[in-house]
Amino acid sequence: MNAEDFGRSLPQGLGVNLLVTDMAAMEAFxxxxxxxxxxxxxxxxxxxxxxxxxxxxHAGHS
Structure with missing residues (x-):
């Protein structure tokens, strides 16, 4: 599913977005x-x- 379709599929309400420095480690956790x-x-x-x-x-590259 592309990003636009995924975004449209999310329910309305509160969303949680986390910035992470190590995406692979966070995914494994x-x-x-x-x-x-x-x-x-x-x-x-x-x-x-x-x-x-x-x-x-989201990867925090900064």
Whole structure:
């Protein structure tokens, strides 16, 4: 699913976006420790479902 379609598929309401410095480590933590479902992941962005909510992880390159 492309980014525009994914954005349109999100429910209205509060969204959580987290900036992370190590995307691979955060993805592994969410999956392995929190048992979250990784919806999509690449080197700069990930969408994660945890406890019925969607969290978006963004690489903080600065």
């Amino acid at each position: 969410c999956r392995d420790v929190l048992s979250a479902r990784i919806i999509y992941a690449d080197e700069d962005f990930a969408a994660v479902e945890l406890l019925g909510s969607i969290f978006m992880l």
